[in-house]
Amino acid sequence: MKEGPDIAQIGALIGDPARANMLTALMSGKALTATELAGTAGVTLQTASSHLSKLEAGGLIGQRKQGRHRYFALSDDDVGLLLESLMGFAASRGFTRHRTGPKDPALRKARVCYNHLAGDYGVRMLDSFVAEEVIAGTGDDLMLTAAAHQRMAALGIDLAALARQRRPVCRTCLDWSERRSHLAGSLGEALLSMFLEKGWARRLPDSRAVHFTAGGETAFSALFGPPA
Structure with a gap:
């Protein structure tokens, strides 16, 4: 049985080109909407939402709501x-x-x-x-x-x-x-x-x-x- 940190999961999350582009965009330190990140990644809003859900579940990003809008940012330093x-x-x-x-x-x-x-x-x-x-x-x-x-x-x-x-x-x-x-x-x-x-x-x-x-x-x- 293999033990220890599973770098494969993190690698898979970051390794997808669309998700990599989203994460790179968030390196600006600014919180961005799903629509903005979809444009950065070159995917539809529906596809972007799926990617963002995976990144959030993996602990790489977080979100906050302001009015009717949701903004995404990197989780931490x-x-x-x-x-x-x-x-x-x-x-x-x-x-x-x-x-x-x-x-x-x-x-x-x-x-x-x-x-x-x-x-x-x-x-x-x-x-x-x-x-x-x-x-x-x-x-x-x-x-x-x-x-x-x-x-x-x-x-x-x-x-x-x-x-x-x-x-x-x-x-x-x-x-x-x-x-x-x-x-x-x-x-x-x-x-x-x-x-x-x-x-x-x-x-x-x-x-x-x-x-x-x-x-x-x-x-x-x-x-x-x-x-x-």
Whole structure:
């Protein structure tokens, strides 16, 4: 009798092309309707509903109702981390989509990975924190150093409040375009929110890309160093 986690079930859920497209769309961090996800997947609404039911039963997505509408989103951070890791693994093995366009460079530069910053900017940010010894450790074993509280307080981020949440404050997420780690966890989410609230960056419509303004790029580089 075989025992242990059944990765075949998760693989089957994610492996269907329509469901994979839906999950990728939800990596934007936005909650989407079944109609929107049907369009993303290129299937009928009836077929999309069937796929969404399977993803929800598998614990990969959840839904909430607002008025007469139902919205779907990834269940939690762990699902986003799993999907980003799979994207990185697929890219490293040559399993990439061949269609490219104007959005592709923008996605590689800076994008939303569920609820935190990814792409070149996300990797630069984590590298800077490690170099400054604000964050220590490798892989998933990240920890904040004594210098972290002063550094984050200067940015207007309350680490004590983040620590009270029932999820990791900082953790790594393998970046599919950079093939290196960027910063996830509640701290990664708080930093992305800060960039958006300060007007340094904005979300591009119908895309995971994040556009930094000229002033935002200057401010980001002052904090985390210029591009390599």
